[in-house]
Amino acid sequence: MFERRGAMAKVKVVLNWWIPIVLITAALMAPAISQAGSLKIWPDQLKADVSLGSAYYQTPFNLAAENGMFRAPITLPVGARITKITYYRTGYAQTSTGFSLMRIKMGNTSDAVADIFEQFSVNGDIEAVDVPFHMDPPADRAIRAGYRYFIEVTSNGWAIFWGAKIDYLQ
Numbered sequence: 001m002f003e004r005r006g007a008m009a010k011v012k013v014v015l016n017w018w019i020p021i022v023l024i025t026a027a028l029m030a031p032a033i034s035q036a037g038s039l040k041i042w043p044d045q046l047k048a049d050v051s052l053g054s055a056y057y058q059t060p061f062n063l064a065a066e067n068g069m070f071r072a073p074i075t076l077p078v079g080a081r082i083t084k085i086t087y088y089r090t091g092y093a094q095t096s097t098g099f100s101l102m103r104i105k106m107g108n109t110s111d112a113v114a115d116i117f118e119q120f121s122v123n124g125d126i127e128a129v130d131v132p133f134h135m136d137p138p139a140d141r142a143i144r145a146g147y148r149y150f151i152e153v154t155s156n157g158w159a160i161f162w163g164a165k166i167d168y169l170q
Contacts, residue, residue, distance in 0.1 A: 037170055066102065074149050084130065095159040099131050100152040113134065143168075
């Protein structure tokens with residue numbers, strides 16, 4: 001009987017020491033855990049590049065942008081690392097679309113962080129297209145202070161841009 005009480009007392013002493021240590025360790029680790037986020041870009045947020053002279057079509061009513069070149073500035077938290085970019089498109093004949101995520105530092109030319117340009121033929125179904133990165137290692141995909149970031153969308157013929165999603169870790 002006394003041995004049992006002695007063992008219980010030892011367990012209690014050990015728990016009295018280890019519980020605070022575990023709680024302190026967990027509290028210190030919490031800030032190191034990355035938080036995931038995403039930025040959604042809708043077609044009505046884009047600005048048409050009218051200098052090209054094309055008869056573009058853009059409307060907030062059906063949230064589509066087609067037959068032109070469009071741009072939009074984006075803002076992500078400094079230090080966030082982009083993990084995935086997906087844009088949504090459809091078409092009704094042989095056509096093409098392009099998507100680029102660009103960055104620029106004042107006084108310099110822009111760099112493509114990720115981009116794709118494809119010809120495709122579909123029957124009107126909306127497709128999700130993953131955009132490949134051009135910057136490796138992944139640390140180069142981190143949002144840097146002093147840079148402006150923007151997307152550029154190209155839609156030719158019967159191709160329609162329906163939006164984009166940029167996933168990141170902060």
